[in-house]
Amino acid sequence: MRPDSIAVLAKQDEKSRRLPHGWVTPRTETPGKSGWREGRILALLSILVTFLLVFHAAVPNTLGRLGSLLETFLPWLGLTVPGLLALAFLRRSFVALIALLLPVVAWMSLFGGLLLPSHDPAGELTALQHNVSDENPDPAATARVLIRAQADLVALEELTPSALPAFAAAMASDYPHHATRGTVGLWSKYPLSDVRLVDIRPEGVGDGWNRGLRATATTAQGDVAVYVAHLPSVRLGLGNGFSSERRDESAVLLGEAIAAERLEKVILLGDLNSTVDDRGLAPVSSQMNAAGSGFAFSWPAALPMARIDQIMARSAEVTDVWSLPATGSDHLPIAAHVRL
Known part of the structure; x- marks a missing residue:
């Protein structure tokens, strides 16, 4: 087969392995590598939010009283969960979805009781x-x-x-x-x-x-x-x-x-x-x-x-x-x- 024919077939093969939006399918990369990386970053963000919720007292007040500032608006950290959830679905990351359970449980343990109806x-x-x-x-x-x-x-x-x-x-x-x-x-x-x-x-x-x-x-x-x-x-x-x-x-x-x-x-x-x-x-x-x-x-x-x-x-x-x-x-x- 001539070299120019080989080049044409290679281009056609690459095009067939692309998604409609131009994304390359996992066949062109190490299987699961990109998804894991994206899921890992979202999971780390979930862990960070959980740490700030549970261990907010560990944030020092030595620099601009950041600890007190965080604690003043602590319930609002819960708003990070919908954002991380949307990103997890967008990236189709099972790892990120599982990690999101951590800040949800932490927030509910701290503030869930305030949502209950009064007697x-x-x-x-x-x-x-x-x-x-x-x-x-x-x-x-x-x-x-x-x-x-x-x-x-x-x-x-x-x-x-x-x-x-x-x-x-x-x-x-x-x-x-x-x-x-x-x-x-x-x-x-x-x-x-x-x-x-x-x-x-x-x-x-x-x-x-x-x-x-x-x-x-x-x-x-x-x-x-x-x-x-x-x-x-x-x-x-x-x-x-x-x-x-x-x-x-x-x-x-x-x-x-x-x-x-x-x-x-x-x-x-x-x-x-x-x-x-x-x-x-x-x-x-x-x-x-x-x-x-x-x-x-x-x-x-x-x-x-x-x-x-x-x-x-x-x-x-x-x-x-x-x-x-x-x-x-x-x-x-x-x-x-x-x-x-």
Whole structure:
């Protein structure tokens, strides 16, 4: 056979072994080699996501507090699973599909319980927490939204001297008992006593910075210590990363105050500028119970990404938590049932 005939037959053979989109079939490569490589990369990504979910505490805070930043948005790592699933089907990689079970199991073990429906709240009190914003254009309208929730306890932060009278007037008939200290306040359907300031000022902050109070609420189930707190804000920037030093320092002071509380039952309401997974809140969260059902993302109000407003309890159970309609604040209100 002539050399030019051999070349023609070779080209025809190569064309016959190509897929419609121009891909060469496995006959031109080592069988399974390309698929394994693609599957291996996707499997490694699944393992990485699983590691971040399960061992998020191992991510160091030394560089820009990356650990706290990860923990603030930890539930959103679950969004990587649909993307990896789509890629696994696109590559037809059985290895990648099997590996995807790891992050799915990890995510469900951490957050699956929050998806379960809440139970009958009979016999429980309802608590409400809201940072009303010091730039709120209509405090009275915000108060009306909160009143409709019919909560037994209402904690507010960023109460300005100009807005406080509007909240007090609007809520007076539904909440005969209230107390304020600095920019935080507590409205209650239960009698309040032993109201005092809780000093959670970070080092270097002046005396006018008052963001914590404590009161005793006399309920049908006995006396309960109610704390209202507003921890310092965090900042996220290219230069400093996730700046949370002052918040963490304030969390330590709040944790010490709760640890010293003589009453057994404690309810904490506040804008803690931290999620329950963030290690910066550990001095507080290690002593308290968080919600057993519901995500209730509260910030930012326009597109809630994290719940940095918290309702927690000691020697009591926060059974479920939910968010309320938007007000004039950049936070959403949240409410929770608390079983004493």
